[in-house]
Amino acid sequence: MVRLSCPPELRRPLLWWGLAAGFLVGGSGLWLWHQQGGELLLPLPMPHARPAPSPPAQLAWQSPLHRQCSVADGQLRQRLQQLRRDYPGSLQRLQIDPSNYAERLSHDAFGNPLSTRPSLVVLHETVFGLQSALNTFLSANSRDEDQVSYHLLIGEKGNAVQALDPSKRAYGAGYSAFAGEWVVTNPELDGSVNNFALHVSLETPLDGEDNAESHSGYSSAQYDTLAVALADWMQRFKIPPERITTHRHVDLGHERADPRSFDWDALQQRLAALGVLC
Known part of the structure; x- marks a missing residue:
């Protein structure tokens, strides 16, 4: 001015x-x-917006989820509907350290306008215990490489912890893109999906606290809570099932494998029972 x-x-x-x-x-x-x-x-005039660089090519996401408008398992449907009613009151909410998240940006580093509405869900796993991940989020981290967060974490017993409100930008995936989309927030660095992504992480079982390609998998209670949380986000933010993906897929550095041993059929069955795949 x-x-x-x-x-x-x-x-x-x-x-x-x-x-x-x-x-x-x-x-x-x-x-x-x-x-x-x-x-x-x-007021001084705003500088001209410049085209943002495009992410490198990656394989197209072939979603394991398919459209389904009916489900035969009435008991599953009743269980999930009750869980859905109880979910808001059972959700544990934390206030994590401000170094581990940011606001969603309305413009990228080159002046191009951005939507601040989440439009993608990225699935993760904790590798170590749930509390270990939460301790990291609650700690102040001055180095960029140590700053990390998810919006939601789901424990082995199905307990859900909201570490960050969906309106905020979590640091869930660094060098990443989805379907040719990323957001560059620093002109000197590559982009990521964080500005338009929601990140949810499942607690890894004890036999998965290593770098093996697989483990014993996640509990039925975790899939129940995950489906209820996803149904909420899909309806609230108009996110289609085709835009529910994995950290493994969006990671352009090819260093991430999570969530390992994920059962897409279990999630498919539950999302269909909740009526969000029609």
Whole structure:
């Protein structure tokens, strides 16, 4: 903002000149002059937006979830509907350290407008215990490489912990993209999906606290809670099942394998029972 002192007799001519100049400077925004006492306030024009770099090519996401409008298992449907009613009250909410998350950005590093509505869900696993992950989120981390968070974590018994409100940007995936989409927040660095993603992580069983390709898998209670949480996000943010993916898929560094041993059929059955795949 440029602040100009100006005698009263010159304010009106300068006001009209400033408005005219704003229309003549194409593409750099409207220059608006405001009177405030004996001064004129001139907001500087925004710089031109520049095209953001595109992420490298990656394999297309072939979603294991398919459209299904009916389900035969009435007991499963009743159990999930009850869990859905109880879910808001049973959700544990934490206040994690501010170093581990940020606001969703409305513009990228090059001035291009962005939607702040979540449009993608990325599935993870904790590898170590649930409390270990939470302790990391609750701790202040000054180094970028140590800053990490998910929006939601689901314990082995199906207990859900909201570490971050969906309106915030979690640091769940670093160098990442989905279907040719990423957001570059620093012109010196590559982009990620974090600005438009929701991140949910399942607690890994004890036999999975290593780098093996698989483990014994997740509990039935975890799949129940995951389905209820996803149903909420899918309906609230209009996220289609095709945009529920994995950390393994979005990771462009090919270093992540989570969630290992994930049972897509178990999730499919539950989302169909909740009626969100129609």
